[in-house]
Amino acid sequence: MAKRKKGKRETDPPRYYAVVEDKIEALEGRNHSRSVLLLDGVDADRFESDDAAIDDPSALSLVRAMTTEHVWEDRHQLGNLAKGDWVEILLDDGGHAPMAWEMRADEEYRRRPKRSVRRIRRLGRAVEGGSGPVDHFDLVAGLHAQSNRARGRHRTIAFQSLSDRLNANPGGKQGPNLADEICIRIIDVGQASAALILRGDTPLALFDAGAPIWFNKGSVALGFKPPYLGDGFIFLSHWDFDHFDMGRRHTAWHTREWYAPDQTVSPNTAFFQKKLGPYLTFVDGPLSVGGFRFERGTSPDPLDRNGTGYQLRYEYDGDAVLLTGDTDYAHIEGSMKTGLTHLCIPHHGGRGTAPPAPVGGKGRSVVSYGLPNAYRHPHVPQIKAHEDVGWSVLPTVPGIRPRGDRQLYPTPTVRIRRRSRAVTG
Numbered sequence: 027m028a029k030r031k032k033g034k035r036e037t038d039p040p041r042y043y044a045v046v047e048d049k050i051e052a053l054e055g056r057n058h059s060r061s062v063l064l065l066d067g068v069d070a071d072r073f074e075s076d077d078a079a080i081d082d083p084s085a086l087s088l089v090r091a092m093t094t095e096h097v098w099e100d101r102h103q104l105g106n107l108a109k110g111d112w113v114e115i116l117l118d119d120g121g122h123a124p125m126a127w128e129m130r131a132d133e134e135y136r137r138r139p140k141r142s143v144r145r146i147r148r149l150g151r152a153v154e155g156g157s158g159p160v161d162h163f164d165l166v167a168g169l170h171a172q173s174n175r176a177r178g179r180h181r182t183i184a185f186q187s188l189s190d191r192l193n194a195n196p197g198g199k200q201g202p203n204l205a206d207e208i209c210i211r212i213i214d215v216g217q218a219s220a221a222l223i224l225r226g227d228t229p230l231a232l233f234d235a236g237a238p239i240w241f242n243k244g245s246v247a248l249g250f251k252p253p254y255l256g257d258g259f260i261f262l263s264h265w266d267f268d269h270f271d272m273g274r275r276h277t278a279w280h281t282r283e284w285y286a287p288d289q290t291v292s293p294n295t296a297f298f299q300k301k302l303g304p305y306l307t308f309v310d311g312p313l314s315v316g317g318f319r320f321e322r323g324t325s326p327d328p329l330d331r332n333g334t335g336y337q338l339r340y341e342y343d344g345d346a347v348l349l350t351g352d353t354d355y356a357h358i359e360g361s362m363k364t365g366l367t368h369l370c371i372p373h374h375g376g377r378g379t380a381p382p383a384p385v386g387g388k389g390r391s392v393v394s395y396g397l398p399n400a401y402r403h404p405h406v407p408q409i410k411a412h413e414d415v416g417w418s419v420l421p422t423v424p425g426i427r428p429r430g431d432r433q434l435y436p437t438p439t440v441r442i443r444r445r446s447r448a449v450t451g
Contacts, residue, residue, distance in 0.1 A: 367386075
């Protein structure tokens, strides 16, 4: 498909087969509130001609579509649509609701002009060992298989093989494992997630390397630059764009070592995995070394990337830090949540189950989200639930402090000489 010139439209309305990556519900009690779908798809005509089109960036696109709940249900019969479902969607320039925007892979996911949804229908849900609706089973199975067939090109290792990467002493220093020099900093990436782990001044790793896609790009600070990573590696909690897109854009990191869980993915995510090639390694199982502990989420749904992602716990000298990724507390193994003193709140402060209380009834937490954002994060009752059990909650957005990176661990101490007292920052 040829690229659209500025001010021009393609002759043929685009039609996609796409996975529902996310669904943002309309606000309850507000008739005009919009419900939003984020779709990850492949050009349907090209896929029908040759399923290898799923490897071609000119055939791949993210699509954001929005309208009121009653339009989705009454006009398109989508009341039962859920994350992980495949749909067929046809766009045109009719100027009617639902409205939609394309973000094509071969255009670096920049927003295209506003279009309309002429037709959208649910095809089914592909789950390993499961089945979709009978009418579309072969199509859904084929789309799922082609989206995920490249996963086998990447080697999978036992997570314990990473022990040396986390337990090494930088600069050939002698002595203990230098656990007392570990610093964990939550990077202000707007409506996304990234945490930099350092030993002294030396970066060890990024736990997630996310950036917002275009409809949340206003949440990023002007002039933002990726943090210095040195020889550190990148570890992804799970395969959502807002947890890996900074790394995708920053091409210098494409030759760093990438480690991530092997999860069911959609066409555009699979395309990035192929770009990483031999630099991407899937990990399996837990890891415990040098005070660090990694565990997978316990969700039984293989299409739940949030709930089957990894979390990271770090312990030293009575402190316990937990980086949650997007995993809800209900899907985090119990011993990962006990005795916590420091916490990165899950899923950008979105809706979730009750948080664990900090040890001693007082702890330091950071929540990474950006303003403005289309996800309506954070969920105020969820933030209050953390405060009610003893967490001080520090966001990465402007508020009582300027926006910016937040040091999660160790708790920083700022001395005010004039008053001769110390306060925590």
